[in-house]
Structures are given as structure tokens and as C-alpha cells.
Amino acid sequence: MRTLVFIPAWNEEGSVAAVIAGIRSAIPAADVLVIDDGSGDETAARAREAGALVASLPFNQGLGAALQTGYLYALREGYDCCAHLDADGQHPPAEVARLLAAIREDRADLVIGSRYRDPGKARSDDYKPTFSRRIGIGVFRFFLTLATRQRFTDTTSGMRAANRRVMGLFSERYSPDFAEIESLQLAVREGLRVEEVPVRMLERAGGSSFLTPLRSAFFIFKGMIVLLVGQFRPREAKAER
Amino acid sequence: MSALALAAAQSPKVHLTSQTRIIAAVLAIAFMVLILELIRRDKLQERYSVVWFVAGLGMLAGAAFPGLLELVADAMGVRDTNVALFSIVLLLLLGLALNFSVIMSRQAAQITRLAQERALEKVSEQTASGHNGSEAERERL
Numbered sequence: 001m002r003t004l005v006f007i008p009a010w011n012e013e014g015s016v017a018a019v020i021a022g023i024r025s026a027i028p029a030a031d032v033l034v035i036d037d038g039s040g041d042e043t044a045a046r047a048r049e050a051g052a053l054v055a056s057l058p059f060n061q062g063l064g065a066a067l068q069t070g071y072l073y074a075l076r077e078g079y080d081c082c083a084h085l086d087a088d089g090q091h092p093p094a095e096v097a098r099l100l101a102a103i104r105e106d107r108a109d110l111v112i113g114s115r116y117r118d119p120g121k122a123r124s125d126d127y128k129p130t131f132s133r134r135i136g137i138g139v140f141r142f143f144l145t146l147a148t149r150q151r152f153t154d155t156t157s158g159m160r161a162a163n164r165r166v167m168g169l170f171s172e173r174y175s176p177d178f179a180e181i182e183s184l185q186l187a188v189r190e191g192l193r194v195e196e197v198p199v200r201m202l203e204r205a206g207g208s209s210f211l212t213p214l215r216s217a218f219f220i221f222k223g224m225i226v227l228l229v230g231q232f233r234p235r236e237a238k239a240e241r
Numbered sequence: 242m243s244a245l246a247l248a249a250a251q252s253p254k255v256h257l258t259s260q261t262r263i264i265a266a267v268l269a270i271a272f273m274v275l276i277l278e279l280i281r282r283d284k285l286q287e288r289y290s291v292v293w294f295v296a297g298l299g300m301l302a303g304a305a306f307p308g309l310l311e312l313v314a315d316a317m318g319v320r321d322t323n324v325a326l327f328s329i330v331l332l333l334l335l336g337l338a339l340n341f342s343v344i345m346s347r348q349a350a351q352i353t354r355l356a357q358e359r360a361l362e363k364v365s366e367q368t369a370s371g372h373n374g375s376e377a378e379r380e381r382l
Contacts, residue, residue: 033364053367055360061353069357073364 001104003030004079005096006070008063008158009087010037013046016087020050023085026093027100033073034087037066043087063158064179068171075167083161091159095199099161108195110166110187112152113159117198132216139220140181147227148188153196156180165192169236178226185230262304269300292337 005023009016016034023032034047038060047054055069067084074082081103085091091113099111116137129137140155158180162170169190175182187194276293279285303310303326314325 035360048367053364055364057356057360059356061356065353065357068353069360072357073361076361 001080002078003027003100004033004070004074004077004082005030005100006033006035006067006073006082006084007047007052007087008035008037008066008070008084009039009043009047010060010063010066011039011041011043012087013039013042015089016043017046017050019085019087019089019091019093020047020052022093023096024051027097030083030100031079033070035066035069037061037063062179064175067179068174071162071167071174072171075164075171079164079167081161081163082167084158086158090201090203092200092202095201096159096161098199099159099197102195102197103161103163106163107193109163109192110184110194111161112154112157112184112194112196113199113201114152114154114157114196115199115201116153117196132213136216136220140223143224143227144181144184147185147231148194150188150194151196152184155184159199159201175226178223181223182226182230185227186233189230189233189235262307265300266304269297269304272300273297292340296333 005027007016007019007023020032020034023030032052034044034052034054036044036047036054036056038057044054044056055073057066057069070082070084081100083096083100083103085093085096095113099113102108102111137155141152144152144155166187169187169192170183173186184194273294276285276290276297280287280290307322310322310326313329314320314322317325317328319325319328
């Protein structure tokens with residue numbers, strides 16, 4: 001089974017090397033690809049030094065386009081499964097290995113690493129959402145569950161693993177500015193098996209979240225529109241997949 | 242209230258004055274000359290100019306044959322032909338702006354895919370030059 005782990009990175013020169021090293025020790029069989037989303041710093045050089053392949057987008061395109069680049073590469077290079085995680089050190093590589101295991105065992109087509117699936121097991125250094133973020137999480141959880149009729153707890157998780165069916169779908173259709181949530185809706189609508197696996201996530205090593213209350217409100221509003229429109233998008237024929 | 246409605250019904254139709262008609266005709270001609278000039282200087286592609294040229298012709302037709310506009314105003318149930326004119330122009334501009342948003346979205350998607358293709362090309366240059374990522378990569382090559 002050929003495995004690709006890709007990391008979308010935008011100005012993450014401080015943390016990207018450590019994330020690559022973590023993956024190479026936790027998942028030694030996997031190829032590592034960093035998608036440098038038009039970084040202005042040394043992200044691409046740091047990633048190359050750490051031994052990763054680097055796909056540099058010529059200008060910043062947003063997370064969705066960066067992730068799609070990874071899926072496109074995995075599809076074209078004939079990888080059997082792929083996974084992605086954030087470059088800021090929030091996602092422990094050992095947890096990514098567990099997601100990939102679920103794909104290899106063919107338990108699902110797309111596996112999402114969820115921080116909130118098993119709240120009882122939370123430890124002190126684990127990720128804790130802020131209040132405004134918790135509201136957003138609740139809203140998205142509710143509407144995505146309504147739209148897909150499947151329970152999701154961590155709709156915006158950036159730690160995922162996928163097989164070739166998902167690569168084919170996401171490399172063609174992946175929303176550029178509302179990637180995380182719309183992709184889940186799309187996968188479920190296209191009849192793919194999507195599953196959440198409880199994972200641990202750490203507090204971010206560097207950088208801060210881009211969300212302010214006003215932005216959060218706008219983000220939530222946009223998300224609801226995206227989900228509503230997504231419900232009326234045409235499905236692709238099953239035979240095409 | 243009823244007196245007002247009565248007065249409105251009895252008041253004569255508001256027509257375009259010949260002064261407005263002349264100004265409109267001059268503007269329409271100047272506008273079409275501008276479009277042609279932009280095409281000539283390669284600042285505007287033909288495929289995006291057709292709609293503007295049609296708009297210019299529409300302006301000219303409205304100025305030359307005011308009866309046309311009154312016909313439309315009557316069909317809309319508007320007493321003031323100027324109001325009818327503004328409504329039509331506003332709607333047309335709205336449609337054009339929307340058309341541009343659609344074109345912009347398509348081009349944004351094309352630019353994204355182009356950037357992705359370029360990024361992936363650079364990866365294959367990297368693998369071809371022997372800078373390999375992992376154990377699995379080394380085994381394969």
C-alpha cells in the first residue's frame with residue numbers, strides 16, 4: 001500500500017520541519033508532501049531540508065486549494081491512500097497513523113480525526129476550544145448533521161485520511177474557501193463512507209487563530225449558506241466513480 | 242388619497258424632452274466610439290464588447306424613437322417614461338454585474354488549477370533530480 005501524507009502550510013517555517021520529522025518516525029513507509037501555499041517565509045526550504053517533497057503554489061490560494069493540490073498529487077501518482085494534517089503542530093502524527101489504518105482496513109472511504117468524539121479521555125495538554133469557537137462548532141455540528149443525517153462532532157478538523165475514491169472526488173470538486181465542511185457534505189452526498197475517529201489534538205505550537213467574534217459570525221453565516229446550497233447541488237452519476 | 246390618485250390619472254404623460262433625446266443620442270454615439278477604440282487598442286476583447294455595443298445601440302434607439310420607450314413604459318404600467326428608462330437600465334446593469342461575477346468565478350477556478358498544475362510540476366522536477374522524500378520513495382526509484 002503506497003501512502004502519501006501531505007501537509008498544507010502557509011508561513012509555517014517554525015513548525016513544519018518538526019511535523020515532517022514526526023510523520024517520518026510515526027509513519028516511516030509514507031511519502032511526505034508539503035504544499036506550500038504561497039508562503040513568504042522559508043517554509044518550502046525548511047520542508048525540503050527535512051526531506052519532504054514540496055509543491056509550491058505560486059501565490060496564496062487558501063486552504064481548500066492547497067488540500068486539493070495534495071489530493072490531485074496522490075491521485076495522479078497512484079497512491080493507495082493519503083492523509084493530511086496541519087503544519088502548526090496541533091496534530092500528533094501517531095494519530096494520523098491510526099486514521100490511515102482505518103483506510104487500509106477499508107472501514108471507510110474518508111476518515112476524520114475528531115477532537116470532540118471522546119471528551120471523557122481529554123488530558124490536560126489537549127486542545128481546548130474558546131467560547132466563541134464552541135458556538136461555531138455547535139452550529140456547524142447541528143447543520144452538517146441535519147444535512148448529512150450522520151453525526152459529526154469535529155466538522156472543521158484538518159486531520160483526515162482518504163482512499164482513491166475520495167482522491168478522485170476531491171481533486172475535481174473541492175470548495176476553495178469553505179473546504180472542511182463542504183467536503184464532508186459532498187462526500188456523504190456522493191455515497192462515500194465517512195467516519196470519525198476520536199483523536200487527541202494539542203494546543204497549537206505557534207501562531208494564533210484567525211477568528212475574531214465578528215469573523216466567527218461571518219464564518220458561521222457563510223457556512224450555513226454553503227451547506228444550504230450544497231444540498232441542491234447535482235450529484236455525479238454513481239457509475240462515474 | 243383618492244383625490245391624489247385621480248389627479249395622477251388625469252395628469253398628462255411625462256415625455257422625454259428633445260433636449261434629453263439629443264444628449265442621449267450624442268452620449269450613445271460617443272459610447273460606441275469608445276468601445277470601438279478600446280477594441281482597436283486591444284484593451285477590450287471582442288467577446289466582452291458585444292454586450293456593450295448592444296447597450297449603446299439600445300441607447301441610440303431610445304433617443305431616436307421615443308415612441309419605443311413610451312410603448313415599453315405603457316407595458317410596464319409606468320406613467321413616467323423616465324422611470325421606465327431608469328428601471329430598465331438598472332436591471333440591465335444588474336444582469337451585467339452578475340455576468341461579470343460568473344466570469345470572475347470561472348477565471349478564479351482556472352487560475353487555481355493552473356497554480357496547482359505548476360506546483361505539481363515542480364514536485365516532479367524535485368523527484369527527477371533525485372531529492373527523495375522517504376524510505377518508500379528511495380525504494381521505488
